[in-house]
Amino acid sequence: MSEEKRLHPITTVMNALKTLKEAFIPIVILVFLNRGEAESILDYLPFFIMGAMIILFLFLGVIKWWRFKYWLEEGELRIEQGLFVKKKRYIPFERIQSLNYTEGILHRPLKLVKIKVETAGSSASQESEAELTAITKEEADELNRIISAAKKKLKEGNTEEFDGDTSIVEEQPEERVLYKMSAKDLIVMATTSGGAGVVLGGVLIFLSQFGEFIPYEAVFEELVDIVETGFLLAGVAAVFVFLIAWLIAVGMTFLRYADFTVKLVDKDIVITRGLLEKKQTTVPLKRIQGIRFDQNIAREPFGYTSVTIESAGGSVLEKDSNAIRLLPMIREKEAFPILNEIMPDYQWKTAFTGVPKRSLKRYIFWKMLFSLVIIGPVSYFFFPLGLISLVLIPLAAGLGWLQYKTAGWSASHDQLTLKYRGFSKQIVYMKKKRIQSLAWTQTIFQRRGDVATIHSTIKSFASGSHSSIAHVAQDDAELLMEWYSPEAEVKKVHDPVRLDPEVEGH
């Protein structure tokens, strides 16, 4: 595999499509700028330009494909590209963290994959990343095997130079499926994700945009009729719109998360998902910095939660990779056994220390004050209808009370667990050795009540992920600092709670 290789020729089309996508808005503007009657040949100019552009893009795609070469040499993945400016990128195998696969619609009939080379994250990682747009699955697997074999060899302290020899046959690593998402969970996820609301908003925006085409007066008159004939029809119509929004949301969720599978391959977690476009993400276990449970208010009563991984390194280019969803939608008690298999050293259930009673008024007071800032002007300007906004007061108080009830921390001998709530409930599990720094802050108001806010930061991708709990008793904040301090005596504050046997044996 050390000879120079090109990507699959279909790359030309993909390159062209990608450029076309980027140029989509200018093209649309070009077409719509010129909507008058076609009188002279000049009126067709936009279409000529468009045609020329598409041909140009295709041509550029071909050149890009032609100039892109990759090969393996001296323990490095080497990539060379560019027409006028030749760019060479050499990535040593040991810097490669994982190869992530994506199969788009164009890839699948040809049995191709797109490969994203993920390197250990550093601030300059944008430079060290690479993408192979389309190579065959066999090639991809071979690449994966060679790289992991080379890495393994390097780890064993073998100083012999590795030249990317294919003759090394690796035994297939052990592969274990840990979790498959059921269709039911997918539907629950779509329903509670707020996606339906977004779609509904989209429909409303669409309706308002095309307002001029809709004869509102006629509709209004009809509406009056409807109201006169009864609310039933209006209700049916509303339900119908909601149903469609919900169906679209479910459909979109299916596109992204169908066949969601989590596998444990050797020392990596491999996540695959997607209906039309298949994605495969690999997370090396030792890069995991922390685990986050996120339970939004719609999911909480049903015991559903979403589990994400905070991982060091990985792609800074890909926006949606900001947190890796390990278990997007699962019942909390079903999550623990799976997580136990992946990361047995974490304690998933621990005793928590809450915040003191005197903090309750702090949780409620600020939210009430803020809600008054909204209620005041709204009630004044939209009197009397604006008075409805008064419901914000109990809502704010309720939220404050929930936040107070949720807040808690737990420090066992090697793990810090924080529990807190913005709107949705979060539980963050962090190993002590993964915490980059711990701090507490105290405002002058908090000083009076002898409470403080604790902050903990772990590494997440190129930057940090920050969790904090407000209004913890000051003594507790200091106790936590003692616990974190390498020089202090306090080694643990809480003992882990064993999982219920029935859950463990699940």
Added chain:
Amino acid sequence: MGRQEPKMRISERALTVWKLYGWISAAFTLLAGAAVTVLAILFDWSVWFIIGAVAALILEIILFVFVLPTLKWKRWRYEVREEEIELQHGIFIITRTLVPMVRVQHVDTEQGPILRKYNLATISISTAATIHQIPALDINEADELRDSISALARVAEDDV
């Protein structure tokens, strides 16, 4: 009750520098205030504009030259121990931070022109995810601290 405050204070010359910063920003306020005053006289605005400009200037000088730098300096504490660094700062919001030595990735010192004139430097301590600064240390102290931190800091590669 709990942990001791960190022991070390930052250089007393920091106070001079912060006061200087205060004077510099007051100079800009003075310019803006002068402009308002001139406009107010030219266009016959209410006298309150002039009073407001003068009041803003006086308030700024009191706060940013006399009150806040002293409070800030009094609060600022740090301590570098063998296995950890502890910082405390903040006027209205007090922040106390603990950074274990094994998490420190690198240490930098830096100096702007004003800091250089007063032989001061700011030290930045970077972990994989956070950056912590100690402002306005004596340059010799900062260099010493930088060297000793980087000698003590041995990041366990595996834990990043």
